[in-house]
Amino acid sequence: MIKKTLYPAIFLIVWHLLVLSASARLIHPKPNQTPPPTPMRASLYYQKGHTYVSGQLGKKDFKKAAKYFRMSAQLGFAKGQNEYGVLLQNGFGVEKDLETAALWFRRAAEQKLAAAEFNLGLTYRMGLGVEVDYQEALYWFKRAAAQDYSKAYTSLGLMYVNGQGVSIDYKKAYEYYLMGAKLGNTRAQYYVGSMLLRGKGIDANWEEAIKWYKKSARGGFIRAQNTLGNMYQNGKGVTRDFTQAISWFRLAAEQGNVLAQLNLGIHYYMGWGTDRDWEKAGHWFEKSAKGGNRRAQYNFGVLLRDGKGIDKSYKEALKWFLKAGAQGYPRASFQLGIFYEKGYGTEPNLYEARFWYEKALEQGIEQAESALKNLGQNMPRAP
Numbered sequence: 001m002i003k004k005t006l007y008p009a010i011f012l013i014v015w016h017l018l019v020l021s022a023s024a025r026l027i028h029p030k031p032n033q034t035p036p037p038t039p040m041r042a043s044l045y046y047q048k049g050h051t052y053v054s055g056q057l058g059k060k061d062f063k064k065a066a067k068y069f070r071m072s073a074q075l076g077f078a079k080g081q082n083e084y085g086v087l088l089q090n091g092f093g094v095e096k097d098l099e100t101a102a103l104w105f106r107r108a109a110e111q112k113l114a115a116a117e118f119n120l121g122l123t124y125r126m127g128l129g130v131e132v133d134y135q136e137a138l139y140w141f142k143r144a145a146a147q148d149y150s151k152a153y154t155s156l157g158l159m160y161v162n163g164q165g166v167s168i169d170y171k172k173a174y175e176y177y178l179m180g181a182k183l184g185n186t187r188a189q190y191y192v193g194s195m196l197l198r199g200k201g202i203d204a205n206w207e208e209a210i211k212w213y214k215k216s217a218r219g220g221f222i223r224a225q226n227t228l229g230n231m232y233q234n235g236k237g238v239t240r241d242f243t244q245a246i247s248w249f250r251l252a253a254e255q256g257n258v259l260a261q262l263n264l265g266i267h268y269y270m271g272w273g274t275d276r277d278w279e280k281a282g283h284w285f286e287k288s289a290k291g292g293n294r295r296a297q298y299n300f301g302v303l304l305r306d307g308k309g310i311d312k313s314y315k316e317a318l319k320w321f322l323k324a325g326a327q328g329y330p331r332a333s334f335q336l337g338i339f340y341e342k343g344y345g346t347e348p349n350l351y352e353a354r355f356w357y358e359k360a361l362e363q364g365i366e367q368a369e370s371a372l373k374n375l376g377q378n379m380p381r382a383p
Contacts, residue, residue, distance in 0.1 A: 042075035049083060053092075062093030073104055081108035082116040089119075089128060098129030109140060117144035118152045125155065125164065134165025145179075153180030154188040170201030181212060189216035190224045197237070206237035217248065225252035226260045233263070233272075242273025253284060258291035265299065278309025289320060297324035298332045305335075305344075314345030325356065330363035337371055350375060 049068030052061045066087045072080025085104035088097045102123045108116030121140035124133045138159060144152035157176035160169045174195050180188030193212035196205045210231070216224035229248035232241045246267050252260030265284035268277045282303045288296030301320035304313050318339050324332035337357035340349045354375055361368035 039075055042072045042077035042080060045069070045072035045075070046077050046080040046083070049080065053083070053087075062087060064093070066093035073107075076107075078108040078111040078113040078116060081105075081111075082113055082119060085116070085119060089123075098123075100129070102129040109143075112143075112147075114144045114147040114149040114152070117141075117147075118149050118155070121152065121155065125159070134159065138165050145176075148183060150180045150183035150185035150188060153177065153183070154185055154191065157188070157191060170195065172201070174201030181215075184219070186216045186219035186221035186224070189213075189219065190221050190227075193224070193227075210237055217251070220255075222252045222255050222257045222260070225249070225255075226257055226263070229260060229263055233267075242267065246273045253287075256291070258288045258293040258296065261285075261288035261291065262293050262296045262299070265296065269299070278303060280309075282309045289323070292327075294324045294327035294329040294332070297321075297327075298329050298335070301332070301335065314339070316345075318345035325359075328363070330360055330365050333357075333360035333363055334365045334368055334371075337368065337375075341371075341375060 045068045049065045049072060051057055052065035052068065054060070066084065069080050069084035069087060073084040081104045085101040085108070087093055088101035088104065090096065102120070105116050105120040105123060109120045117140045121137045121144065122128070123130050124140065125137035126132070138156070141152045141156050141159070145156060153176045157173040157180065158164075160166055160173035160176065162168070166172075174192070177188045177191040177195065181192045189212045193209045193216065195201050196209035196212065198204065210228075213224050213228050213231075217228050225248045229245045229252065230236070231238055232245035232248065234240065238244075246264065249260045249264040249267065253264045261284045265281045265288065267273055268284065269281035270276070282300065285296045285300040285303065289300045297320045301317045301324065302308075303310050304317035304320065306312065318336075321332045321335045321339065325336050333356050337353045337360060339345060339353075340356060341353035342348065354372065357368045357372045357375060361372065
């Protein structure tokens with residue numbers, strides 16, 4: 001009697017375990033699985049959230065946007081699910097939660113929303129709230145690409161360049177980049193230009209490379225703008241033209257690119273393509289320096305040391321030389337040796353001076369060798 005009552009119970013337990021195990025392994029949605037219709041108000045909640053996240057009402061309000069996206073998402077609206085996932089992933093208006101973001105991306109992706117398929121692919125590629133899984137990333141990127149979602153083509157190209165889940169294949173990468181580029185994706189256009197310039201995955205063609213760089217740069221892609229500036233500055237693939245260089249550097253610099261800010265500062269400092277203007281040079285060097293660029297930190301320190309375009313201040317110059325020196329910039333190391341030896345902006349400290357001179361010598365500054373010899377003659381002897 002006991003056995004007869006136990007068998008059904010054991011069967012049910014085993015059956016539940018098998019179902020749970022199978023559902024845990026289920027990654028991709030079942031084919032031809034049609035999601036249930038969502039109520040009309042789900043779309044209205046999404047639109048309300050969008051007005052807050054875009055600032056259409058005058059000011060962006062991520063907290064209110066999250067509220068309405070969540071309401072839309074809970075009613076099964078794919079766009080609401082995807083946008084709520086984006087806010088969760090970035091911590092905008094809600095507490096950052098990568099795992100929950102990935103779940104919402106999946107729900108939207110299972111409804112074949114291309115943006116969500118791409119976002120889900122990205123979570124697997126980057127390991128955002130899930131284990132890194134390149135095969136899953138490829139699967140979802142390919143699904144999004146099948147709907148001509150341009151970012152997905154770009155990401156597929158990157159995976160073939162880096163050999164993530166596939167063998168490195170520059171030709172395949174170029175093909176994916178080109179598909180994204182033709183859809184107007186500025187990052188893909190930049191990568192197409194880079195591969196044409198270097199002859200990776202395609203025969204080198206500088207004329208075509210510049211064409212794609214310009215498309216990308218005109219679309220606002222900062223790296224393309226800075227690259228074009230460098231090409232015109234150095235006469236690489238184009239006739240050297242400092243005026244053109246300044247034009248492209250300025251576009252990127254005004255968007256906060258620290259390399260472009262440095263380059264623009266150099267043009268003003270040297271008077272390339274413009275009148276020499278140390279004040280404007282200092283303006284751009286300072287911006288780049290505050291963004292962490294070590295060469296700009298050194299250059300700004302030089303202007304402060306010499307009082308060019310800015311009030312002379314050894315103390316401020318020392319501060320920027322220290323920042324550049326801490327990042328291993330050789331010329332900054334040598335200047336720090338001088339400052340500590342002479343007592344510029346600080347009390348003289350021969351031991352600090354020796355430290356920085358030695359560092360500069362290790363970094364290839366030949367002048368540091370004679371500076372160390374001279375310093376040795378003035379070092380206090382041990383009692």
